[in-house]
Amino acid sequence: MITVFKMKNALKKIIGNKRIIIGVFLAFVAISTIQAITSEGSTNHYNGVPHTEYNNYVIFKESFHHLKNNQDLYIYHPKDHFDLYKYTPTFAAFFGIFSIFPDWAGLSLWGAFNALILLFAVYYLPKLTLYEKGLIMVFIAFELITSLQNQQSNALIAGLLILAFGLLEKKKIWLAALCIVFSIFIKPFGIVGLVLFLFYPQKWKSALYVLFWTFIFLIAPLIWIDLEQYSALTNSYLRMLAADHSSSYGYSVMGIINSWFSVDINKNLIVTIGVLLFLLPLYRISQYKSLQFKLLGLTSILIWIVIFNHKAESPTFVIAMAGVSIWFILSQKNKLNIALFILAIVLTSLSPTDLFPATIREEFVKPYALKALPCILIWIKIIYDMIVLNEKPKEENEVSENSEKQLTTN
Numbered sequence: 108m109i110t111v112f113k114m115k116n117a118l119k120k121i122i123g124n125k126r127i128i129i130g131v132f133l134a135f136v137a138i139s140t141i142q143a144i145t146s147e148g149s150t151n152h153y154n155g156v157p158h159t160e161y162n163n164y165v166i167f168k169e170s171f172h173h174l175k176n177n178q179d180l181y182i183y184h185p186k187d188h189f190d191l192y193k194y195t196p197t198f199a200a201f202f203g204i205f206s207i208f209p210d211w212a213g214l215s216l217w218g219a220f221n222a223l224i225l226l227f228a229v230y231y232l233p234k235l236t237l238y239e240k241g242l243i244m245v246f247i248a249f250e251l252i253t254s255l256q257n258q259q260s261n262a263l264i265a266g267l268l269i270l271a272f273g274l275l276e277k278k279k280i281w282l283a284a285l286c287i288v289f290s291i292f293i294k295p296f297g298i299v300g301l302v303l304f305l306f307y308p309q310k311w312k313s314a315l316y317v318l319f320w321t322f323i324f325l326i327a328p329l330i331w332i333d334l335e336q337y338s339a340l341t342n343s344y345l346r347m348l349a350a351d352h353s354s355s356y357g358y359s360v361m362g363i364i365n366s367w368f369s370v371d372i373n374k375n376l377i378v379t380i381g382v383l384l385f386l387l388p389l390y391r392i393s394q395y396k397s398l399q400f401k402l403l404g405l406t407s408i409l410i411w412i413v414i415f416n417h418k419a420e421s422p423t424f425v426i427a428m429a430g431v432s433i434w435f436i437l438s439q440k441n442k443l444n445i446a447l448f449i450l451a452i453v454l455t456s457l458s459p460t461d462l463f464p465a466t467i468r469e470e471f472v473k474p475y476a477l478k479a480l481p482c483i484l485i486w487i488k489i490i491y492d493m494i495v496l497n498e499k500p501k502e503e504n505e506v507s508e509n510s511e512k513q514l515t516t517n
Contacts, residue, residue, distance in 0.1 A: 122245060123238035129226055132244065132251065136218040139255040144211050158189045164214050164258040166192050168206045170199035175331045180340055181347040193347065194260075196328040196340045197292040218255050224266035225251065225429070231273035232433070234398060239436050246432035249456040250425035257422040264290050265409060265426040268300045269433075272405045275307050276398075284316035292324045295348075296412040303408070305389060306401045357419040360483060362476035374417050381415040388493030397498040402437055403489055406430040410486040414479055421459050427482045428455060434489055447488060451481035 121127055146160035159165060165188040173180050173192075180192050180199055192199070205213040229243050254262045267290040274283035283303070290297030304313040328337055356362035361377050364370055385407060394400040409430030413419050428451065435448045457463050458472045472478060 119238060122241035123236070125230060125237055125241070128241050128244050129223075132222050132226055132248075133219065135248075135252055136215065136222050136255060139252065140211065140215045140218055142256070143214060143258070159210075161210070161214055161258050162189050164210070164217060166190060167194075167198075167202045167217075167258070168210075168213060170194070171203040171206045174199040174328060174340075175203075177332060177336050179343050181343040191347065193351065194294065195292050195344065196332075196337065197324045198260075200328045200331065201292075214258065217258065221255065221260065221262040221266070222251065224270065225262045225425075226266075228266040228268075228270035228273065229429075231270055232402075233273060233276045235436065243429070243432045243436055246435070246452070246456075247425060247428045249460060250422075250428045253459065254422040254425045259422040260293050261423050261425045264293055264297060265429040268297065268303075268409060268426075269405065269429065271300060272303055272401070275303060276401075280307075280309060280313050281316045281319075284313060285320050288317060288320040288324055291321075296416055299385075299408050299412050302389070303401075303405065306395045306404060351418065355417060356476070357417050358413075358421070358424070358476045358479040359416055359419045360414050360479070361417050362419075363479060363483070366475045378415050381411065384490055385411050388490055391493070391496075394493075394496060394498065397496065399437065399498055400493060400496055402433065403493045403496070406434040406437075407486060407489050407493070409433075410482050410489070414483050414486060419479065421478065424455055424478065424482070431455070431482060431485050434485060438492075444488070447481060447485050451485060454478060454481050 143159070143161035143164075169184065169187045170180055170192045173184065173187075174196060178184075180196060183191060205217050207213075208216065225247075226244065230237075230240050232240060235243075251262055267286040271283040271286040271290075274280075274286065287297060287300040287303070290300055301317065304310060304317075307313070328340070332340070356365045356372075356374075360381065361372055361374050364372050364377070388404075388407075391400070407430070410427045413423050413427035416423065431448070431451050435444065438444045453463075454472065454477050458468055458478055463472075
C-alpha cells in the first residue's frame with residue numbers, strides 16, 4: 108500500500124510539473140518529425156511520382172510557392188504533392204514562414220508551433236491547478252500525436268480557441284480576437300469560436316477587433332498577388348468547398364446516421380439542428396458571469412466543430428478531445444461522467460492505435476464512425492449541464508483559493 112501511494116504521489120508530481128509535460132510533448136514533435144523524414148514515401152495516384160510521408164506539410168509549403176507564382180491553389184499539383192490544398196489563400200501566405208527552411212527544419216518548426224500553442228493555451232486556462240492542466244495534456248496525448256504525425260493544423264486550431272478563452276478571461280480582447288480570426292483563416296469552422304465573445308462585456312470593442320484582424324488576414328495574400336488573381340483564387344476556393352461538401356460524411360453525426368441507418372441525409376439539415384442545439388443554453392444570460400458556464404461553452408465549441416464536420420477524420424479529434432478533457436476535469440466524477448470519459452479514451456483516442464484490436468477497429472469502429480460516438484454523447488451531456496447549471500457568480504475579490512477549485516458540473 109505504501110509503495111502504491113508513493114507511486115501515485117510520484118506520478119502526480121510528474122504530471123503537475125509543467126517543464127516535464129512540455130519536454131515530453133516536444134519529444135513527441137521530434138519523434139514524429141524523424142519518423143516522417145526517414146520513412147520511405149509511397150506513390151500517388153496521378154502520374155507515378157513518389158511523394159513523402161509528410162505530404163500534408165509539403166502541400167502547405169508548396170501552397171506558398173503556388174501563391175507567389177500566381178497558380179491556382181485549388182487544383183491538383185501532382186508534380187509537387189499528392190491530394191488537394193483545402194485551406195485559405197491567407198494560410199498559404201502564412202506558410203511562407205516555414206517554406207524558407209529545409210524540410211526537416213520546417214517540419215520540426217511546424218510541429219513545435221502546433222504543440223506549443225496548444226500547451227500554452229491549456230496552461231493559460233484560469234482557475235485550474237498545474238496538475239489538472241497536466242492531466243488535460245495527458246488525456247489528449249494520443250490525439251496530438253496523431254495530428255503531429257499527419258502534419259495537420261488541428262492542434263493549432265484547438266490551441267487558438269482555448270487561448271482565446273484564456274485571453275478573454277484576462278480581458279485581452281484584441282489578442283483573443285486575433286486567435287479566433289486566425290483559426291477562421293486556417294479552417295472556416297473556427298468561426299464558431301466567435302460565440303465566446305457573448306460571455307464578456309465590451310461586445311462592440313470585440314466586434315471592432317474582429318473586423319480589424321479580419322481585414323489584416325484578408326489583405327495578407329496581396330503582398331504576393333494582385334486583386335484579379337486574389338478574386339480568381341477566392342472563386343476557386345469556394346468551388347472546391349462546394350465540391351468537397353458532398354464528398355464524404357466523416358467521423359461525425361452525419362457519418363454515424365449514414366453508416367448506422369444507411370440514410371442519405373441532408374448534411375445542411377443536420378448542421379442546422381446542431382446549431383440550434385448548440386445555441387440552446389445561450390439564452391441563460393444570467394450564467395454568463397459563471398466561469399463554469401463559460402468553460403462548458405468552450406468545451407461545447409471544441410467538440411461541436413468536429414462532430415458536425417462532415418470531413419472530420421482521425422487527426423481532427425485532437426480538437427474534440429481537448430474539449431472532452433477540459434469537461435472531464437471540471438465535471439463531477441459520478442458514474443455517468445466517468446463512463447462517458449472512459450468511452451472517449453477507448454473509442455476516440457485508442458481505437459486508431461495498435462493498442463486496440465485491429466479486427467474490431469476495421470470491422471466496427473471505422474465503418475460505423477464509432478470514433479465520434481463518445482464525443483457526441485459528451486457534447487449532449489455538456490448542453491444538458493449548461494441548461495441546468497445554476498451557479499451564483501461570485502465577485503473576484505470574494506473567491507477564495509479553495510472555492511476556485513470547486514468547479515463541478517451538475
